[in-house]
Amino acid sequence: MKKHIIDFEVSSNEEVGNNAILMKLHCPTPLPEIKPGQFVEVRIDNEPNVFLRRPISINYIDKKANEMWLLVQKVGKGTNKLGTLQKGDTLNCVVPLGNGFDTKAAQGKKVLLVGGGVGVAPMLMLGSTLKEEGTEPTFLLGARTKNMLLEKELFEQTGRLLVTTEDGSLGEKGFVTNHSVLSNEKFDKIYVCGPTPMMKAVAGYAKKAGIDCEVSLENKMACGLGACLCCVTETQEGHKCVCTDGPVFNINELTWQI
Amino acid sequence: MADLTTNIGGLTLKNPVMTASGTFGFGLEFADFVDLNEIGGIIVKGTTLHKREGNPYPRLAETPQGMINAVGLQNKGVDYFIEHTNPQLKNLSTEVIVNVAGHSIDDYTACAEKINALDNIHAIELNISCPNVKEGGMSFGTSVPMVEKVVGAVRKVYKKTLIVKLTPNVTDIAEIAKAAEGAGADSVSLINTLMGMAIDAEKRKPIISTITGGLSGACVKPVALRMVWQVAKAVKIPVVGLGGIMNATDAIEFLLAGASAVEIGTANFIDPAITVKVANGINEYLDRHGFKSVKDIIGVI
Incomplete structure (x- = not known):
């Protein structure tokens, strides 16, 4: 897939709770082909304390509006700067990056999409793509409390939504791996994106149950292009770049002790 | 259009802009963003005699106007490069230069000898300056006798342009450069990364797995510029300047300080199309100031 450097125009940038923002970015040219699970490297301008681009997973592609959505949790200087962007500002992105989820592997299968925290971001695009390809997605999303669950309505519109919260304020109480749907x-296919302990717990469940499972990693990254070799993860075949060999890996490729 | 051609010790480049090893992969990773043939030279990822897995993750820390890396020369080894990567580079009409690293003098010479046999590769950059491997690497580049030994040994087996990449982590870099020149280097390139360290105060832990690593990016430019100027005054062979070049003006400063060519490194991560922009920017500068050739500004300071 050809990669591009594009100046997107911010169509909107809204707080969506849990210290997260949803940025809708209009592409001045027809959007390139983008797969669910791929990401962009955004350049953070006018913030002298930020030097490198930031890798952000793609939340959704609105083909009609020619927009790319980024759901971003404001955790550091770079992401906080993104929160200050206004409608009409430009955001320079290298896009699309990474391998993306294997949606072909879902065909004719009963599919579960698990997301935690801001890791729900790529699941919206994955779910809507699967739906277009004829697979009905079931989302299982975890959050600490009710107010921290991001994009609830959008997920409900896209598929069947199951929720766990740690305090029981919405859905079932506990972690995603405690949800009754799993028993x-x-x-027969699980996709996961979220905090590493959550992904490992889900991967462990999938492995025991003999279910094919893909996880999306978010290692610290510089180039995003497979050049600097900073973002590597251990795999059965040695170190591999999360930016180009991933971010999505089948759990059988990794060396996780699960 | 000014004459941008430059010579770095027997090797003529169509323009003075090259890519720094380890920041541009094998060039192919950037082919969507730039016409690789518009770059003066592509210095590919550090290559060793045997495959190396490199250091454990995490290998990266962002620092003010820069970054620290501790990749540790992860590469698939010289034979893999020759069999699988180089065939993809043969059709390029720019100079491809292999950065050669090693653990021992025998490693360096064996690797250089293999590269010497490749018709399309007209130069190597001898990496005696990597701060991220336990033995070898930088330890070869920090003392005059070691520099003489390793450069002399490689000179015997490598018949084309031999560029020696120097570490800034020394007391007197001019002395090291002179040692490389005396041992037969055709050119020296500098600077490799500065040894640095980053700590996460909240976690009370170092940020990268090896604790220390190599600092690069805009923040190192003044140090690099000073060292290039010192070395250019000390040796007769051409100097290749690198360290924190983010735009054409930075590159021009290195040329003025005495570099015959430059390498762009960390800036490739922020703008994957920066190389050609810098080459065009140098041309525009020469035209604007009425210089006919890039050679007219090399080392005027």
């Missing part, structure tokens, strides 16, 4: 129903 009551049999899935």
